[in-house]
Amino acid sequence: MTGDHSDLDDLLRRALAAEAARVEPGDGLGPIRARTARRVRSGRLGWRAPALALAAAAAAVAALLAAPSLLPALEPAPARQPAAAPAPGPTPIPGAGVNDLRTVWPYGSRAEGFREAPADQAAGTYGDLTRPDQVAVRFVRSYLPDDSIRARSLGAYRAGLRMQVYFDGKPMTRVYLVRVRVGDDAPYVVVDAESDRISIEAQRPPASGGFNLHGTTTGSSVAEVRLRAAGSGTTLELADATVTEVGSGWIAPFRLPPGSRDVTAAAWAAGPDLSLSFAARPLG
Amino acid sequence: MTTLASGRVGIGPDLATVPLVSREARPLDADDAVTALYVAHYRSLVRLAALLLDDVGAAEEVVQDAYVRMHGSWRRIRDPQAAVGYLRTTVVNLARSRLRHRQVVQRHPPAAPDDVPSAEQGALDRLEQHRVVAALRTLPGRQRECLVLRYYGDLSEAQIAEAMGISPGAVKSHASRGMAALRAALAVGA
Numbered sequence: 512m513t514g515d516h517s518d519l520d521d522l523l524r525r526a527l528a529a530e531a532a533r534v535e536p537g538d539g540l541g542p543i544r545a546r547t548a549r550r551v552r553s554g555r556l557g558w559r560a561p562a563l564a565l566a567a568a569a570a571a572v573a574a575l576l577a578a579p580s581l582l583p584a585l586e587p588a589p590a591r592q593p594a595a596a597p598a599p600g601p602t603p604i605p606g607a608g609v610n611d612l613r614t615v616w617p618y619g620s621r622a623e624g625f626r627e628a629p630a631d632q633a634a635g636t637y638g639d640l641t642r643p644d645q646v647a648v649r650f651v652r653s654y655l656p657d658d659s660i661r662a663r664s665l666g667a668y669r670a671g672l673r674m675q676v677y678f679d680g681k682p683m684t685r686v687y688l689v690r691v692r693v694g695d696d697a698p699y700v701v702v703d704a705e706s707d708r709i710s711i712e713a714q715r716p717p718a719s720g721g722f723n724l725h726g727t728t729t730g731s732s733v734a735e736v737r738l739r740a741a742g743s744g745t746t747l748e749l750a751d752a753t754v755t756e757v758g759s760g761w762i763a764p765f766r767l768p769p770g771s772r773d774v775t776a777a778a779w780a781a782g783p784d785l786s787l788s789f790a791a792r793p794l795g
Numbered sequence: 796m797t798t799l800a801s802g803r804v805g806i807g808p809d810l811a812t813v814p815l816v817s818r819e820a821r822p823l824d825a826d827d828a829v830t831a832l833y834v835a836h837y838r839s840l841v842r843l844a845a846l847l848l849d850d851v852g853a854a855e856e857v858v859q860d861a862y863v864r865m866h867g868s869w870r871r872i873r874d875p876q877a878a879v880g881y882l883r884t885t886v887v888n889l890a891r892s893r894l895r896h897r898q899v900v901q902r903h904p905p906a907a908p909d910d911v912p913s914a915e916q917g918a919l920d921r922l923e924q925h926r927v928v929a930a931l932r933t934l935p936g937r938q939r940e941c942l943v944l945r946y947y948g949d950l951s952e953a954q955i956a957e958a959m960g961i962s963p964g965a966v967k968s969h970a971s972r973g974m975a976a977l978r979a980a981l982a983v984g985a
Contacts, residue, residue: 522924523946524946526928531843536858540833547862657830731876751839781875785827786831787831
């Protein structure tokens with residue numbers, strides 16, 4: 512479309528991504544709901560509005576009765592022991608009794624979590640990191656801030672604990688957690704998150720500069736992708752890219768600034784049934 | 796189950812495939828649509844609108860307007876994928892309308908860049924990016940829309956045409972002229 516403007520293409524893409532990243536909107540859902548409620552009250556749905564409200568309330572009650580496991584969504588996780596064996600990995604963390612591992616939240620690695628989590632736990636920086644449901648929910652909410660996001664345990668996997676996360680009562684992603692050291696009181700960190708309907712391909716980004724991130728979606732034609740990277744001790748959120756499906760794949764162009772490390776990618780999409788799917792993984 | 800980079804392998808039944816609550820009989824209503832599409836797309840739409848309007852507050856209002864309109868039109872839209880296109884088109888149209896009435900570009904010249912330490916590469920990058928964004932703000936509205944949708948939204952020509960309500964040929968023309976004008980503006984300012 513732009514002929515031989517490839518250098519300017521790149522510059523413009525970076526400039527717009529940087530400018531957009533400075534915009535952090537406040538809560539918009541409250542005002543939207545207030546306005547749509549006013550439209551309903553003002554008669555757009557006429558006599559159906561109270562009936563719809565009652566039906567929705569009844570459906571919500573029925574859903575809760577039918578699925579009691581939704582009720583204690585933010586209650587402490589079941590007293591299930593995570594796998595005692597350390598996770599596979601080539602580098603033991605001295606004093607932790609486990610091996611190092613790339614993670615996606617709230618630290619870039621298990622070793623960093625082992626170092627930093629005690630202070631953050633004491634300060635409550637990331638909530639209670641010993642509660643897997645809170646860790647899973649806070650992680651997903653760090654990308655998609657919504658109060659209806661909940662989690663419950665799916666039980667242990669070889670290295671830790673697997674959590675099912677729900678949006679509006681519908682499954683959206685499975686979050687994999689590990690503890691930063693041995694011990695039942697050890698904080699959890701997030702290794703990655705997967706979904707049956709959206710995925711991010713494993714790839715190694717360059718140390719800096721542009722690259723295309725690839726992934727797939729099923730049943731959705733639009734996904735949003737975001738990268739985060741650590742650098743100079745500060746976690747940076749780099750860019751959003753709205754990607755459009757070509758077949759079942761998506762490509763999101765990004766540019767990493769020099770000094771980026773521990774790059775994490777997250778992608779999500781709304782499906783035809785209005786459910787959300789979400790995936791995240793470390794890159795490299 | 797997908798094997799991920801961590802190399803872990805899940806054990807036990809995959810409970811995630813068992814829905815807790817069957818929603819099959821529940822129709823997709825407008826409130827559900829607003830909530831799901833808000834969570835998935837609100838932030839990026841506000842950012843898109845902010846690039847078009849140079850005003851975050853106005854951008855949020857425009858995007859909220861778009862969601863309210865989508866809510867009102869949900870019985871006609873129904874498909875969430877179509878709804879994303881509807882939202883994007885509405886945002887572009889509402890932003891265009893605001894610009895037309897308020898002439899934001901003329902009234903509010905680009906602000907000075909943030910405090911930038913001149914010796915750092917990152918600061919040089921920010922300065923260059925600021926020049927590009929400032930130059931972009933001087934372009935005619937359609938050219939600017941084309942470039943923002945292309946280079947921030949990563950939309951195809953067809954999608955840009957749909958969002959702007961113009962033909963793909965006109966998208967090519969606006970984008971080409973926009974890039975030429977941008978290059979000229981940056982060359983003058985260099």
